[in-house]
Amino acid sequence: MGSPPHFYRFAGRWLPWLTGIFAIFLIVGLYGGLVMAPPDYQQGESYRIIFVHVPAAWMSMFIYMVMASCGIIVLVWRMKMAEIVLISSAPVGASFTFLALVTGSLWGKPMWGTYWVWDARLTSELILLFLYLGVLGLYGAIDDKRVAGRAVAILAIVGMVNIPIIHYSVDWWNSLHQTASLTKFEKPSMPPSMYVPILIMALAFKIYFVLALFQRVRAELLYRERNSRWVEELVQS
Amino acid sequence: MTPARKKRLSLIVLMVIGVAVGVGFALQSLNENIMFFFSPADIQAGKAPANKDFRVGGVVVDGTVSRPGEGLTVEFDLTDNDSTVKVKYTGILPDLFREGQGIIANGRLNAQGDFIAQEVLAKHDENYMPPEVMEAMKKSGQAMPSMNRNGI
Numbered sequence: 001m002g003s004p005p006h007f008y009r010f011a012g013r014w015l016p017w018l019t020g021i022f023a024i025f026l027i028v029g030l031y032g033g034l035v036m037a038p039p040d041y042q043q044g045e046s047y048r049i050i051f052v053h054v055p056a057a058w059m060s061m062f063i064y065m066v067m068a069s070c071g072i073i074v075l076v077w078r079m080k081m082a083e084i085v086l087i088s089s090a091p092v093g094a095s096f097t098f099l100a101l102v103t104g105s106l107w108g109k110p111m112w113g114t115y116w117v118w119d120a121r122l123t124s125e126l127i128l129l130f131l132y133l134g135v136l137g138l139y140g141a142i143d144d145k146r147v148a149g150r151a152v153a154i155l156a157i158v159g160m161v162n163i164p165i166i167h168y169s170v171d172w173w174n175s176l177h178q179t180a181s182l183t184k185f186e187k188p189s190m191p192p193s194m195y196v197p198i199l200i201m202a203l204a205f206k207i208y209f210v211l212a213l214f215q216r217v218r219a220e221l222l223y224r225e226r227n228s229r230w231v232e233e234l235v236q237s
Numbered sequence: 238m239t240p241a242r243k244k245r246l247s248l249i250v251l252m253v254i255g256v257a258v259g260v261g262f263a264l265q266s267l268n269e270n271i272m273f274f275f276s277p278a279d280i281q282a283g284k285a286p287a288n289k290d291f292r293v294g295g296v297v298v299d300g301t302v303s304r305p306g307e308g309l310t311v312e313f314d315l316t317d318n319d320s321t322v323k324v325k326y327t328g329i330l331p332d333l334f335r336e337g338q339g340i341i342a343n344g345r346l347n348a349q350g351d352f353i354a355q356e357v358l359a360k361h362d363e364n365y366m367p368p369e370v371m372e373a374m375k376k377s378g379q380a381m382p383s384m385n386r387n388g389i
Binding site: 040075174 | 242245246249252253256257260264268271272273274276294329330331332333334341356357358359360361362363364365366367368369370371
């Protein structure tokens with residue numbers, strides 16, 4: 001897996017399969033959420049943004065943890081593939097963070113009465129977006145990509161401190177944002193007809209992440225290894 | 238693991254612990270600013286700032302919402318099941334505003350101890366359920382879900 005030509009071919013083989021599985025999960029999840037799930041007793045149909053918002057917010061934190069783990073591998077083991085996975089995850093994570101913020105904001109206006117408040121959950125999630133953008137900016141600002149990889153690894157690891165803050169913000173402080181409806185240890189505070197589509201959507205987003213990651217890693221590999229034999233052979237064939 | 242890698246790993250662990258402790262202290266000292274709202278009990282205890290805008294959060298007491306006069310002015314009592322404060326507000330209320338609902342109002346206290354709100358936000362809880370289930374729960378006399386563990 002650590003060898004660039006091998007990973008390039010491996011990812012290429014999996015791309016069509018991943019696309020198909022992603023499409024199936026996305027369609028099932030959206031149908032379950034937007035059509036089959038019952039309306040909410042208070043919010044009516046407006047709550048259905050949850051089927052995008054919650055999985056997107058989960059992904060925003062999950063992808064950051066992937067980035068930070070890669071960062072540790074980069075700094076300790078100096079693995080080139082980890083650098084590439086780290087930087088290729090960042091735009092996908094930033095997009096999910098942005099999606100979570102925008103969907104939450106659109107829901108907030110009719111339900112809370114405001115698009116945005118500076119409460120702990122919203123603010124820490126916004127900081128997460130800035131961390132992603134910081135990683136992308138820092139990587140772009142350094143020309144030597146091996147040096148850039150190590151610099152963003154440090155930033156990604158330091159930013160990891162924000163993840164538990166986001167997660168527990170609604171428990172540690174009074175916030176406008178509600179506490180979690182779905183947790184690992186407690187009974188969910190919604191019926192299965194609502195949380196099953198959320199979980200399916202979460203799976204769909206995870207598969208999408210792998211899909212987008214593979215494509216980005218392939219592009220980054222070609223760029224970084226542009227002077228190597230295998231890329232030359234690939235281009236000529 | 239080679240000694241060099243071990244050293245790098247322990248440096249990273251130290252760095253993360255250092256940053257976490259730093260951020261922890263910073264958040265601790267900012268605790269009051271991060272708190273999004275005060276409760277009616279906090280106001281009773283004099284913890285809320287005087288002559289300054291702040292937010293109060295609580296549950297709208299059943300049967301206290303009234304509209305004195307024409308227009309958009311609305312009055313209601315806000316409680317945390319401990320203390321109660323009267324809130325006066327002129328403006329458009331969010332969709333989720335209703336009796337028994339957790340809300341957050343932004344404004345300040347007047348001389349009579351009433352809370353004059355410039356903004357009212359509805360706080361949603363983590364409960365979602367179909368309308369039929371809610372009806373059934375009401376019939377069987379179970380507690381309102383918005384009054385559960387998070388109070389507001």
